[in-house]
Amino acid sequence: MLAAVALVATALAVPAAASDNGLSIRPAMGWSSWSFVRRWPDENKIKAQADALVSSGLAAKGFVYVNLDDFYQKCDSNGFVVDSYGRWAVDTAKFPSGIKALADYVHAKGLKFGFYVTPGIAKNAVTANKPIEGTSYHAQDIADTTQTHKNYNCKNMYRLKYSHPGAQAFINSWANQMASWGVDYLKIDGADATTIADVEAWDKALRQTGRPINFALSNNLPIAQADTWKRLANSWRTQGDVECYCGSGPNGSGYPLTDWSHVVSRFNSAASWQPYAGPGGWNDYDSLQIGNGDQVGLTADQRRSHMTHWAMAASPLLLGTDLTALTSVDLAMLKNDRLIAVNQDGVAAQRIVNSGVNQVWRKREPGGDYIVALYNTGTSGNSTVSVTWSQVGFTGPAAVTNLWSGASEGTVSSSYSATLRPGETRLIRVRPAGQRYEAENAAISQGAAESNHSGFSGTGFVNGDNVAGSYVEFTVNAAAAGTATLTLRYANGTSINRPMTIDVDGTTITRDFPGTGNWDTWADSAFTVSLNAGANTVRATATTANGGPNLDYLDVS
Structure with a gap:
């Protein structure tokens, strides 16, 4: 039997639009x-x-x-x-x-x-009624002298009349x-x-x-x-x-x-x-x-x-x-x-354990690895901090790497624990067992591999044409026959569902792919199928004139 993957079930909230000034695509450092x-x-x-x-x-x-x-x-x-x-x-x-x-x-x-x-304009500018550069206006035209702004140094900053x-x-x-x-x-x-x-x-x-x-x-x-x-x-x-x-x-x-x-x-x-x-x-x-x-x-x-x-x-x-x-x-x-x-991976972690001095945080990176941090936030006494892989977001074995030391901790079956000193942390990279198939390397009908949106794995993603029948076809290899969990990573920058049929060696299921807020925000759609030993054909086909979502990869566990 192939180990099945159970993804964390979370409601897909539409994120607020970020500043579009093109800056700080990753957090600033300095x-x-x-x-x-x-x-x-x-x-x-x-x-x-x-x-x-x-x-x-x-x-x-x-x-x-x-x-x-x-x-x-x-x-x-x-x-x-x-x-x-x-x-x-x-x-x-x-x-x-x-x-x-x-x-x-x-x-x-x-x-x-x-x-x-x-914020604001200085009291001295208003008292002297300084001119505003490039205009016929002066400081007294724009200052609201009945209100001041918060200032930590010289104080005396009047609010501005933006009308x-x-x-x-x-x-x-x-x-x-x-x-x-x-x-x-x-x-x-x-x-x-x-x-x-x-x-x-x-x-x-x-x-x-x-x-x-x-x-x-x-x-x-x-x-x-x-x-x-x-x-x-x-x-x-x-x-x-x-x-x-x-x-x-x-x-x-x-x-x-x-x-x-x-x-x-x-x-x-x-x-x-x-x-x-x-x-x-x-x-x-x-x-x-x-x-x-x-x-x-x-x-x-x-x-x-x-x-x-x-x-x-x-x-x-x-x-x-x-x-x-x-x-x-x-x-x-x-x-x-x-x-x-x-x-710099561009993902903010979620807290999944908060019990006394013990905390555990997790995030899934675009490449599919999970980053997990365990903390003892206390000021005295050691504490054993534990987390299961199902809490992190998957089941089955995973390869673990200690990110502070860089040392491999081998394959860990279903949970992880660390006894930590007060104030100590353990930071690990967790790579679930399984296979990944990049969409841009699959067979594409009525679509193209592109890279003009952020957050994708590999070298790009597939943007299918907006027609019914456009598809991406993967060839998935299984060492033995059995049940597997397939996870399609997708983005849908519209508010309209873009359903697809998933055909696996003649068996067909239909999946919904609702909007993800924008084309840079990716989500997972997981489903369980039976695979044969050897090569298996997995085809995802758009069923409406809107076409399918953008597809990043197919994970098989």
Whole structure:
């Protein structure tokens, strides 16, 4: 008998449309100034971090963003000092060469430069009634002086009246200035449910610059507006800061940068936000505090769990540590190609076990492998964490690889367990036994192999013609006669069901293939059949004038 596969039964929810600015198809990777540099950035510090990103080899692994966060601005008693058009003025004592020169330095190293802003218009711009660049409008035309925005530095940011065309023109002028400086990534902080108009304005402004600028929102965005954040931005912070603000320096700066409770709090957040992550838009769980050893406030086990969870959740990997003082243990963590691949596979994991200190998360990658993470989130005592393959999404034996060590753990029959120290994780790649047949390698009638949508396995997928009778035919080999589970992976970017008949050596069944939300979102349709020993013909044929769905592959278990 061939082992049968039982897939996890989940309702197929139509995902929200992602930002179509073409950026962040995979989560961003790089470094941000806030955690370590905090309130005292200057151009020499930022250059030193950029240098270290390259010399450490992290840039070669994909960590390419160098993001300047808050406190680069100049303030007086009324808030932000502004330029001639009412935009924040850069503190020339900290950045005597200017932001463009700093961005040029970063770009010369093959890296990308990130910048920071919050919504609104500065009080000083309104008091001086600064002109809006390229228009006849002035600051007092567009400011609502009865309301202020959240701001963490100089405060005194008035809200904008977006009913006035000068408001969008003001944001456009600011975005144009940033584009002219060479900004590649923009974090807009202080965003919440009351700032949707501001986020929309900045999205429009960044697009009209003509420069590709990765658009990130911060922080603690409400999940009630998740569809809005996904439509407008490339990432969004789901919680407050991961920093503990418990260091010995001013305002809690310095080491430790964080603690385990701040990291663990992201587990519940990631479980709630998981459905909203995908190519073009990612749930951001804040900075990755790995690089400086135990002094960041986490043990080595906790740091590995920290990176494992960010990788499983497909969060942006933006380091917050001092890259000029990397430890060998932490550098090895950050340069682990297997962990980076888990983060960059474009899939956010689901939590399937949540029992006391034990948690298990799983995701299925486009190639059909499952990635499973087991955690002991406690702070004392070992714990044995277990999961069955049916909980993961299949039955039957599977080959297991430890992704932190790279070592094979052999074939595991039906379940997996690990006894973990407090704060420890076990991350494994699980490859179910079976065979995969790529649709693009099958016989195709009235259709073609294409690769113009993301997320497919192999070299492409089959796009059948929109006619009844178009088909894809697989030749499936079985070592012995018996029952098998066949799983067709498909995408249907329409709202109309596209049924097909499945013919297996003369036996015919009919399957529905409902819409998956878009052509980049793939789903599985599984069915049980009898196979003969040797070669078997499996043909999937469209039954309506709409044709069938796009077909990626056929799995046989």
